[in-house]
Amino acid sequence: MIDVYSWPTPNGHKVHIMLEETGLDYAVHPINIGAGDQFKPEFLAISPNNKIPAIVDSEGPDGKPFALFESGAILLYLAEKTGKFLPKDPVQRYTVIQWLMFQMGGVGPMFGQTHHFRMYAPEQIEYAVNRYTKEAGRLYGVMDTQLGKHAYLAGDDYTIADIATFPWTRSWANQGQQLSDFPNVERWFNAIASRPAVQRGVEVLANARKPLQDDKAKETLFGATQYARR
Numbered sequence: 001m002i003d004v005y006s007w008p009t010p011n012g013h014k015v016h017i018m019l020e021e022t023g024l025d026y027a028v029h030p031i032n033i034g035a036g037d038q039f040k041p042e043f044l045a046i047s048p049n050n051k052i053p054a055i056v057d058s059e060g061p062d063g064k065p066f067a068l069f070e071s072g073a074i075l076l077y078l079a080e081k082t083g084k085f086l087p088k089d090p091v092q093r094y095t096v097i098q099w100l101m102f103q104m105g106g107v108g109p110m111f112g113q114t115h116h117f118r119m120y121a122p123e124q125i126e127y128a129v130n131r132y133t134k135e136a137g138r139l140y141g142v143m144d145t146q147l148g149k150h151a152y153l154a155g156d157d158y159t160i161a162d163i164a165t166f167p168w169t170r171s172w173a174n175q176g177q178q179l180s181d182f183p184n185v186e187r188w189f190n191a192i193a194s195r196p197a198v199q200r201g202v203e204v205l206a207n208a209r210k211p212l213q214d215d216k217a218k219e220t221l222f223g224a225t226q227y228a229r230r
């Protein structure tokens with residue numbers, strides 16, 4: 001059994017989709033990041049960076065419970081546990097890991113900052129909005145070129161690199177982009193969005209989410225609560 005501690009955000013959706021795609025037994029424990037659940041000692045014990053998602057596998061590699069945070073590490077772990085969405089052949093395997101790292105180091109952090117400065121910052125800072133909107137567009141361009149050559153990010157097959165990236169592309173409008181400007185990304189997006197497991201995954205905890213526009217949630221995520229030393 002996989003216990004997943006999560007919230008319906010792009011990083012949470014990655015793991016929800018992976019759990020649905022692999023068919024593993026799982027239980028979801030909501031961590032309401034707008035209400036500050038991520039700072040509770042019991043959550044910090046498994047996710048010391050106070051971020052979702054985290055998992056506990058009751059049957060870890062040595063047969064004992066095993067806790068893990070960071071969505072990329074969780075995807076790799078679940079792929080190895082099930083033998084799915086991560087090829088064994090070294091060239092193909094490292095190609096998948098390469099595009100997973102592109103998501104973890106590029107798409108996730110940059111799109112996250114794009115959302116922040118376009119939607120949540122208390123004032124519109126033109127330089128920041130332009131910088132992150134342009135960077136998001138540049139990253140869509142990189143993906144569009146790659147997806148013009150291959151069906152999926154890492155080649156012919158759907159892998160954890162696609163599972164990691166897809167949830168971030170659902171909010172293209174909030175990133176100041178038009179999916180139609182990136183036709184290969186659009187084709188890939190529609191193929192992934194039509195997968196039944198993806199449709200189930202993005203619905204996990206969907207009813208729990210409230211817009212992050214209220215002042216309490218903003219203070220929790222971006223104010224003194226976030227920066228209090230623990």
Ligand SMILES: N[C@@H](CCC(=O)N[C@@H](CS)C(=O)NCC(=O)O)C(=O)O
Pocket residue numbers: 009010011012033038050051052053069070071072108220221226
């Ligand atoms: N690199 C981390 C990023 C996780 C992350 O940024 N999670 C956000 C939600 S999408 C979060 O939990 N934020 C709560 C906070 O910053 O207090 C991962 O991929 O797991």
